[in-house]
Amino acid sequence: MKPLVLLERLAEAQHPMGLAELATALEVPKPTVHRWLGVLEEAGLVQRTLDGRRYEVATRASRLAFSILSNKPSGAIRHEILRQVVRDVGETCNLTILDGAEVRYLDRVESQWPLRITFQPGSRVPAYCSASGKLFLALMQPAKRDLALCGIKVEKKTDSTIVGKSALMNELADIRSNGYALDREEYLPGLVCLAVPVFRTNGRSRACVAALAIQAPVARLSLEDMLTKLPILKEAADSMSETIRHDSEAN
Amino acid sequence: MKPLVLLERLAEAQHPMGLAELATALEVPKPTVHRWLGVLEEAGLVQRTLDGRRYEVATRASRLAFSILSNKPSGAIRHEILRQVVRDVGETCNLTILDGAEVRYLDRVESQWPLRITFQPGSRVPAYCSASGKLFLALMQPAKRDLALCGIKVEKKTDSTIVGKSALMNELADIRSNGYALDREEYLPGLVCLAVPVFRTNGRSRACVAALAIQAPVARLSLEDMLTKLPILKEAADSMSETIRHDSEAN
DNA sequence: TGTATCGTTTCATAAAATGGAATTTCAGTG
């Protein structure tokens, strides 16, 4: 199991790492790192980059990661937080993560209103036209953002969808300064959303790993009304952060 | 790393599992499962339920899962670019690299047509009779090219296969001036391909490290029709370059 | 109290991890 620290280091890093880099970062002899990487590669958890000299997380690891996060025992607490939010604001609440250039619903609790939008956990939506998607794009490293956005096709889903590159960049800058993101009917006509970040703090670095978002028909909840729910959402997002906090592990 | 199958099984299950349950599910002897669970528990990936008789995914695993998902490997992004191309041109698309005097398929996405050529990623084809292979030969340093070509056996795969040394050199010169390469049924009768280079820019130097190629039965797509897809391919190749640039960035 | 199942320990054997040293590879440089 010791090779796992390599996987963790690679998953934390926002770029592929070389052998020597890993060896010094983890203070492990080079031949050992070499073997560990071999083990991880064999196991399908890690793969070499195109140049064959660096390593990155591979598909089996992603599959495992998704299983873990949608797993009930550890997800039960998060689900409970979602239910609490729905009770407090009366609208559907989603927990989402970024998957490439798309947003994925990890979990959701729906409001009890007869008029509501029904998604399934696991379904996906383009990042550029959703509140949580734009939030992720706004808060991620610029280099990573370029990577995620390269080669995607922007579709004008509604009249309000942001299609221009510079318009999107302005929007992202606004989101960064506000600390929240809105979807102003940019994906579905009549549907508005408000998303706040869920952070994972690791020592001095802080990364937005998930988002908490409420969605509602604009007929029931205007954008201004929605913003009054911001404190509730932020508090719930803090609780979410707690569930994924790095507690001091001794071993 | 073998204990990982336990973690995967536990993550998939939507409820905590006992030892015997896991042992029969995975067809592994009980003492082994017992030890594996001990290893995973020690590692903080798994924890016992309150009654101490079942196991569930623990916090370190969730933390790792978030890290993994917040960081999509560039290989997956490349795969998405391939998918995009297949959507746009309707034909199978390959990402290839040069491996000695052979072309190796790094990744591929197949068209949905019933009539299609089925290769596996990882399979190899001689460079001199494939579009991407000739592209590599055309764009590489002459010295390296001679090295790659010396001592290989040129086989006349079809009537159109280029077997003469000077004919090949002329072809390579054409490819250099065009910026793309064609396979005119030179490897398989009835199969035509179009390949464009994927560059890695390193300071002022620019090297062709991979190729993007579409392939189709000539009965469905003539060479002229295929050339109309050139702009789409070139754009996708630029996106590919982006992903490679990120692979090469260390810090 | 019987008994059936699950969980745990034991142990001789087989397999693998370890890391210092040596070797190879490769990109950058004179």
Place this chain on the structure above:
DNA sequence: CACTGAAATTCCATTTTATGAAACGATACA
């Protein structure tokens, strides 16, 4: 084009850990 240094890889004697059949202990239920 040889040189150079850092990075990657291989080697290998030694230490450490994994393996699973069998035996044992714990627990639940009748």
